[in-house]
Amino acid sequence: MASVPADLCHLFDCDRCLLFVMDQEKDYLVARETRVAVTPGSIPGYVALTQQVLDIGDVYDEAQLRDISPELQFQRGPDQRTGYRTRQVLAAPIVDAQGKDLLGVIQLLNPRSGERFSALQRECLQALCETLAVALAARQSPRFAATGGAKPARVHSAADADAAAALADKIITEACRLDASDIHIEPHTARGISVLRLRRDGALLPYAEAALDLHGALVARLKAMCGLPTVAAGHPVEGKLLFREFSQLDVELRATFIPSAGGMEDVVLHLLSSGAPMPLERLGMAPAAQDQLRAAIDTTHGLFLLCGPAGSGRTTALHSLLLQLERPDAKVWTIEEPVEILQPAARQVPVQRETGTDFAAALRAVLHADPDQVAIGDMRDSETAALAIEAALNGRMVLGCLPTASSTDTISRLHEMGSERFAMADALLGVLALRLAKRLCEHCKLAYQPGEAELELLLAEYSEELQKTDAWRADPRAAKVRIVNGWRERHGDARGGFTLYRPVGCSACSKGYKGRIGLHELLVPGEHTRQLVRERATAPQLRNAALAEGLRTLKMDGIEKILAGLTDVKAVRGAL
Incomplete structure (x- = not known):
């Protein structure tokens, strides 16, 4: 068949x-x-x-x-x-x-x-x-059975090469169809099964179960597809899988094989981004923030940072900024672990720690290779941070990523790593913090008009950090009126009312959400904030100064997108 x-x-x-x-x-x-x-x-x-x-x-x-x-x-x-x-x-x-x-x-x-x-x-x-x-x-019942619900369907099959090849192909094609970002294959020896899960829109969901006697053959098949030895290595192994060599789907995956209990191996397959870098306007930033970002990087030198936890969209945003900066007379280098998005105008260097090429070593080499622009996928160590700041002060445009929670936390982290405060204050162009929230399904989301109590709750969450600023303390009522008037101008109907949406669920999405939307917090330091950087101010001091200069926090941006009908409160809270 x-x-x-x-x-x-x-x-x-x-x-x-x-x-x-x-x-x-x-x-x-x-x-x-x-x-x-x-x-x-x-x-x-x-x-x-x-x-x-x-x-x-x-x-x-x-x-x-x-x-x-x-x-x-x-x-x-x-x-x-x-x-x-x-x-x-x-x-x-x-x-x-x-x-x-x-x-x-x-x-x-x-x-x-x-x-x-x-x-x-x-x-x-x-x-x-x-x-x-x-x-x-x-025909007998299907060899493989998949489920999109919380209760996985049992998969029964013989542990042979043909069954493993069929299951490997099926898992990857299903992950592509469902827009999953990761595939997790987890052996459970006590239960006699191998659990297959897919990460979709940030959540790790059950997909299927396979008989445990198929697990070894499946791992061997995936290793072979990566060009790796199929025997158990006894230590973690990584590889890249080019699925187009085995299927009509043109998809690349990063594979990680990790020894686990019972002499088994766990497998995680990460579907790599494909195609061209995403244009800046498709990141979903508010128009005013997008204009402010373009103005901040409209220069030939300086340091611009992106921050957020793993899976927050840092890599996508990094390549969007490179695309925005692209010019024919510039030499562009990127240093990444691994290279996920191909940037045609850049020379892309993968970090290879096993050969001694970490981020700092790669950056030192690149800085001797006549760069105009440098993008660094991870700046979490002090040596890399110091080199990046020095390069920015010496006429290079440097983009860097850190796994910090907010824009102001990023500055504090650089202080903690020993970055020279005056150099950092002079080099810093801005910091963009990112998160990804679930997007409401456009096919089935249900409109409703929120009551006063719900709007008051949104206003309280929106203004939570603003309440610490001098402007708020001077006249809280006027500050609230300014916020609500801004909402009405951007999102209100002709009568000044708002329309929000609830998730429903349909054949296109199953649970009311489909895809994700970016939440953004852009800090472009004004003179007061820059002076606080020189003074090595605390994170709360930096935060209050940035808010006074007009910082829109991640939560504020999330609430703006709730009012725009793109997501809901539950999804925004889950992302923060």
Whole structure:
């Protein structure tokens, strides 16, 4: 059955074929490359419910989809991730001989001729579905079963190379389809299973379980795909997996293999960002903050820092700034661990600690290589920080990342690392703190008008740090009025009211959230803040000075995005 899609591509002369099989609960259609709910919102789901052949000339033509059904949508995520462009789709149901039970759906994509699927091809596909119905009806339960809920489905299979290869392909393609950032494979010897989990929108969620006797073969398969020795090394091993060598999906993954209890190995696969760097305007910054950021880095030298915990979007923002700074007469170097986003205009240096090339060593070398701009993926040690500040004062544009919590904490961290305070005050252009919050699903979010109590709560959270400033203490009521008037100007309706949104859940998102949105805190030091840097002021002193100079905190930016209808209070609190 695994060779059927390839055979059908050859038979119908099309780019791709997906053979969906109905799961045991009859809630989902499962294919090797994807999995969709049986709802009218997707093409396979619509075919399953109507049991009709569907022939669509252009799946990106929303008017054409609405003519078929108002709920019908084409999920563009896999196309956007892989760069493949789906145009035409011919889909047909696989129904048992009695015409009662739906067994699956076949979906053909993009005739290679570029012409529409012909009437003869549609008839042939229907006839083929009748034949496949016999095979599927006699087929045993699927070897692999996936779940998107909290209770994982058990996966039963023999521990052989073919099963491991199929499972490895399935996990990675499913992670791509679901826009997961990481895949975790965790053996549990006491329970006799291997647990598979996916990190989606920042949360690590159950995906499936596999029989423990398959775990060793799966680890060996993944190591082989990375070009690593398949035997257990007895120590952590890292590698890079180019999935395009094994599939039509053009995806790169960073693999980490770590010995764990019971002589087993845990595996974490991190899906690396693909494509070009993200333009600055797509980071989701407020227009005023974006303009302020552009002005801050509109120079040939200085130090600009990005901060936030792992998974906060630092690397994405770093490359967005490099793209903003790009000019043809500049020599650009980046130092990263690892290199995740390819920057065409830059020379990118991966840190290789096993050979003695850490961030400081790489930076020393780069500073002797005539740089105009340098981007440093991690500045957490004192030597790297000192070199970066010195380079910024010597006419280089330096961008650096630190794992600190806020913009002002970043300055305090540099003080703690022994950075020379006068040099730092002169070199510093600004600090951008980042977080990622869950974004409400645009397909199902539910609008409502907040009451006075909810708005008062938002105002209290928004002004929590502002209440420590002199301006607030001088006239709290006037300060509150200024904030609310600003909200109304930016987010209010014609009557001055607000519309907020709640998560619902649909076939596109399952739980009401889809994707993430950036929260930003941009500190561009004014003269008072810069003087406090020279005086090695405490973090609270720096914070109050920055707030007085107009700093919008991460929480403030999150509340602005709640009022803009992009997220909700729960998601913002979860990100901070």
